[in-house]
Amino acid sequence: MAWKSKNNIANYWKNLTITQSDLNALTNHLFETEVPEQIDELSQVLINNRLQEIKAEEELKQEEAGFIYYPKEDYPIGTKLIFPEHDWTSGVVTDKRQGQHPMHGSFTVITVNFENGTTKEFASQLSNHPLNDKNYTSDSAGELDSSAIMQEFGVQIKRQLALALQNQNELVLIGHSWFPKSLLIDISVGSLNIAEAILDSMNGGPIGISELIKQLELNEQENNQLIAFSLNYALQEDPRFDEVGSSGVFSWFLKRFEPKSVLEVPIYLKSQSQPLEREDFDPNLEKLFTELVDEHTWIIDPLENHEPVKKLRIPLSYPHWRAGSLPITPETYTIFPSALQSERIKIDFIDDVSKERIPAWVVRPHRYVTGLREWYEKQNLIPGSIIEIASTNDPGLIKISIERKRSNKEWIKTVLVGADGGIVFALLRQSIYAGFNDRMAIAIPDMKGLDQIWENRANKDIPLKNDVTRLMHELSKLNNQAHVHFVDLYAGINVIRRVSPQDLYITLNENEEYTHIGDNYYHLSAA
Amino acid sequence: MLNKLPSLIKPTLTTQFHIDFDWWKKQDRNWRNALESFLCEDHRVYFKSPNISSSADLVDSQTGEVSQGDPLMDVLTNHCAKQDDFLSASSPLVDSIFKVFLVNNNQPLNAEELSKITGRPADIILRTIGTTRVYKGIRPI
Numbered sequence: 001m002a003w004k005s006k007n008n009i010a011n012y013w014k015n016l017t018i019t020q021s022d023l024n025a026l027t028n029h030l031f032e033t034e035v036p037e038q039i040d041e042l043s044q045v046l047i048n049n050r051l052q053e054i055k056a057e058e059e060l061k062q063e064e065a066g067f068i069y070y071p072k073e074d075y076p077i078g079t080k081l082i083f084p085e086h087d088w089t090s091g092v093v094t095d096k097r098q099g100q101h102p103m104h105g106s107f108t109v110i111t112v113n114f115e116n117g118t119t120k121e122f123a124s125q126l127s128n129h130p131l132n133d134k135n136y137t138s139d140s141a142g143e144l145d146s147s148a149i150m151q152e153f154g155v156q157i158k159r160q161l162a163l164a165l166q167n168q169n170e171l172v173l174i175g176h177s178w179f180p181k182s183l184l185i186d187i188s189v190g191s192l193n194i195a196e197a198i199l200d201s202m203n204g205g206p207i208g209i210s211e212l213i214k215q216l217e218l219n220e221q222e223n224n225q226l227i228a229f230s231l232n233y234a235l236q237e238d239p240r241f242d243e244v245g246s247s248g249v250f251s252w253f254l255k256r257f258e259p260k261s262v263l264e265v266p267i268y269l270k271s272q273s274q275p276l277e278r279e280d281f282d283p284n285l286e287k288l289f290t291e292l293v294d295e296h297t298w299i300i301d302p303l304e305n306h307e308p309v310k311k312l313r314i315p316l317s318y319p320h321w322r323a324g325s326l327p328i329t330p331e332t333y334t335i336f337p338s339a340l341q342s343e344r345i346k347i348d349f350i351d352d353v354s355k356e357r358i359p360a361w362v363v364r365p366h367r368y369v370t371g372l373r374e375w376y377e378k379q380n381l382i383p384g385s386i387i388e389i390a391s392t393n394d395p396g397l398i399k400i401s402i403e404r405k406r407s408n409k410e411w412i413k414t415v416l417v418g419a420d421g422g423i424v425f426a427l428l429r430q431s432i433y434a435g436f437n438d439r440m441a442i443a444i445p446d447m448k449g450l451d452q453i454w455e456n457r458a459n460k461d462i463p464l465k466n467d468v469t470r471l472m473h474e475l476s477k478l479n480n481q482a483h484v485h486f487v488d489l490y491a492g493i494n495v496i497r498r499v500s501p502q503d504l505y506i507t508l509n510e511n512e513e514y515t516h517i518g519d520n521y522y523h524l525s526a527a
Numbered sequence: 528m529l530n531k532l533p534s535l536i537k538p539t540l541t542t543q544f545h546i547d548f549d550w551w552k553k554q555d556r557n558w559r560n561a562l563e564s565f566l567c568e569d570h571r572v573y574f575k576s577p578n579i580s581s582s583a584d585l586v587d588s589q590t591g592e593v594s595q596g597d598p599l600m601d602v603l604t605n606h607c608a609k610q611d612d613f614l615s616a617s618s619p620l621v622d623s624i625f626k627v628f629l630v631n632n633n634q635p636l637n638a639e640e641l642s643k644i645t646g647r648p649a650d651i652i653l654r655t656i657g658t659t660r661v662y663k664g665i666r667p668i
Contacts, residue, residue: 071591085590099584102573102598103606109584109593121593123586131591 013153018046018164025049027170027180036177036229039165043157047146066090068136069122071129075110083122084136089114099123155301174233175243175250185226187234191216196240196254204257206346209250244346244361246337246396253346261323261370262344262361267454268319269368273500275299278330288520289501292317292440292490295327295367296500308334311390315437316376318383318495322447324373326387328364336362336369337395350392351375352401360398375400380433382412384441384491403435413442413478413488415495417449421456423496425474439487442495453496464507467493472514472524486520538657540649543635543668546628548600551664561663562599565626567607574599604629620647620655621662628665635668 029045030037037045062068066080075081075093082090095111107126113119123129150157165171171178198215199205207215209228218227228250235241235252242258245251255263273296278286289297293314309331320326328336337345345362349372360371379402381387390399414428430443444450471492476482486505493499508514508522515525538544551558563574573579583598588605607613608629618626623645627636638657642649656665 069591071586083590099586099593100580101583101586101601102570102579103602104584104586107586121584122591123584123593126586126591129586129591130588 009149010153013149014156016050016153016157016160018160022046022049023164023168023170026178030171030178030180031183034183034226036174036179038176039158039162039178040154042165042178043154043161044146044150046161047149047157051146051149066092070132070134071123071126072132074108074125081112083112084134085131089116091115091120094119096124099126104128172233174229174236177229179229183226184233185230187218187231191218191231192234192238192240195235195252199241199252199254199257205253206244206251208245209252212252242344244344246345246347246394249396251346258344259361259370261325262363265363265366265368266319266323266325266370267458268323269325269366269498271296271498271500273498273503276502285505288486289505290329290331291315292487292501293327293329293331294501295329297502298330300328300330300333300367308391310335311388314387314389315440316381316383316385316387317440317491318442318444319498320368321376321381321383321385321444322450323368323370324376325368325370326372326389328362328367328369332389335389335391335398345396347396347398349375349389349398349400352388352390352399353404358400372400380431382430382432382436382441382443383495384436384439385434386436405432405434408432410441413475413492415442415444415446415450417446417453421449421453423450423453423474425478425492427478437487439485440491442491444495450495457497462497464497464499464503465511465513467497467499468504468507468511469513469524471496472522476523481523483517483521483523486522489522538638538653538667540638540653542653542657543637544624544628544641544656544665545633545635545668546625546664547666548633548664550661550666554661555664558664559599562603565603565607565622565629566599567610567613570602570607574602604632614644616646620645620652621665623647624652624656624665625663 026042026045026049029042062082066082067073067075069075069081069083075096077093077096079093080090081093082088091112091114093110094113097109099107099109101107104123104126108124109121110124111119111121165173165178170180170182172181172184194216195212198212199207209232213224213227213231216231218231232243232250236243240255242253242255243250244253275296275298278298293312294317312331312335314326314332317327326332337347343363343365345364347360347362347369349358349360350356351358358371358375360369362369376385379385381402386403388399388401388403390401392399408431409429410432411427412430412432414426414430416424416426418424425442428443432441468489471489472484475484475488475492486501486508489508490499490501490504493504509516513525514522516522555561563571566574581597582595583601584593585596585598585601586593608626614623614626614630624641627641627644628634636644638649638653641647641652645652656662657667
């Protein structure tokens with residue numbers, strides 16, 4: 001019996017391959033319901049379809065294998081029987097005789113030859129026996145509960161289904177929902193041109209889909225949901241428009257009005273680093289990396305159920321400070337909204353103290369939120385300052401705050417840019433206005449000088465090791481033992497190039513020039 | 528050595544007992560007659576008839592598989608012991624205890640548990656079945 005083993009069940013769902021027949025069944029389902037459905041709902045339909053297939057297959061197999069043995073039945077010689085209580089083995093009735101027992105009255109004893117060559121006798125036409133009340137079909141179906149499968153294997157199934165849906169063209173994705181393309185209403189180019197004009201007059205938007213339908217006077221037809229769906233699809237397929245609504249709300253923006261830092265990744269945030277799988281990672285290293293809140297460290301799987309985080313403190317690295325951005329990591333992921341379709345989402349931060357609203361954009365594919373440069377300047381923040389963000393009831397509105405300090409002077413690593421473009425780190429007393437991470441705090445008196453360095457280096461392929469050695473030299477001067485902490489080095493090197501914690505860690509640990517002396521401290525090995 | 532320990536230890540109120548059928552069959556030639564006395568009326572008549580076979584088709588209650596064996600125990604435990612009047616208050620103490628074990632499929636019980644089922648004092652039960660004399664195969668485990 002294929003489904004007797006739990007391992008079999010797990011393997012089946014873990015290694016599920018979506019077939020054309022699955023996709024056809026889902027398309028038929030959507031044709032019947034005429035309601036757009038999300039990947040979760042479609043996965044449930046897929047599971048139910050597969051379960052029905054499996055059940056039918058098992059019934060067929062069972063028919064071929066024989067009838068399930070029940071003591072009450074009469075079995076003629078030659079009948080093939082399955083014995084669930086004998087590990088589902090099967091055999092053929094080869095003889096029958098009258099049974100003898102003072103308690104059972106009249107019954108029959110059948111002789112069964114099993115496939116393994118053994119012969120056993122069984123009671124038949126025996127009406128009073130506990131086995132007669134057993135229902136083996138429902139036992140088997142109980143093992144295949146669809147909601148339990150969804151709970152246990154939902155992530156893998158959704159991932160496979162999402163992949164298969166991306167590679168077909170009968171169903172189209174609008175927002176998070178799939179719908180048959182052939183059922184959509186045709187939206188004319190003229191309507192889309194008017195939509196562009198409407199958004200142009202609004203400096204790009206955004207405009208909600210209901211308002212847009214109203215302004216385009218498309219709402220006279222009967223099925224409003226279908227019109228909304230069709231218009232969303234037409235806008236989505238037109239490169240002039242961008243869907244920027246926060247979770248669950250369709251909202252459209254004119255792409256040409258989007259800020260440069262949204263359309264193009266700022267030079268300070270560009271990275272070739274490959275994010276890592278968090279599972280089975282060394283716990284100490286995971287802690288060290290996670291505390292740095294770097295968007296390039298961990299893989300974010302949108303299909304996984306992330307534990308919602310309400311509030312988070314983020315130490316600002318130089319690249320984010322300079323770009324006026326914040327990183328999207330598995331931790332910040334749930335605070336920022338996910339758009340229905342777009343890779344870019346328009347949101348507002350709200351200053352927790354002044355209640356000032358700061359317009360910003362979530363740029364999901366590149367894992368940053370941009371629009372905070374002016375606010376950082378206004379707050380006199382430096383790289384290393386700690387920002388606190390918190391979600392609100394409105395997914396498109398995020399609280400932002402800093403740990404306020406009275407202006408005082410602190411000894412802070414300060415980057416000085418020489419006339420030759422070289423940089424020097426020195427400990428200088430600097431005015432500080434916000435709470436900061438001791439190791440990541442760096443004062444930047446000459447931002448333009450550093451901008452020039454970034455520009456000059458943009459097209460050069462300077463090996464990371466060269467910069468690490470240079471920075472180690474610089475930072476080791478600030479420590480009596482010439483030791484440099486990993487976090488100091490991470491913060492320092494990110495002043496001149498975008499480096500992820502893992503890339504820095506690999507460089508430090510794979511080169512003999514650097515010696516790890518414990519507790520995440522390194523020093524340059526003696527030549 | 529371990530399997531001899533139960534007979535060497537003086538039973539207490541928490542010592543568990545059961546019917547040791549193998550022991551009984553070896554020690555008492557009248558075991559079959561004694562068992563027959565617990566049968567219901569119909570089956571007592573059946574087993575008294577002269578042509579009755581000592582072997583029958585015993586049907587396994589879990590699998591339906593048939594094996595050959597003495598039907599007496601099968602009938603007694605699966606039919607007669609399940610009759611409403613099987614456990615009567617008027618039975619002698621040893622018979623009452625014996626019947627309790629037949630009804631519960633010979634699951635081990637101590638004197639206190641037997642007392643709750645039979646309504647007889649636990650110390651009297653212990654004094655009866657906890658001595659060196661074995662009644663109807665009822666022995667400590």
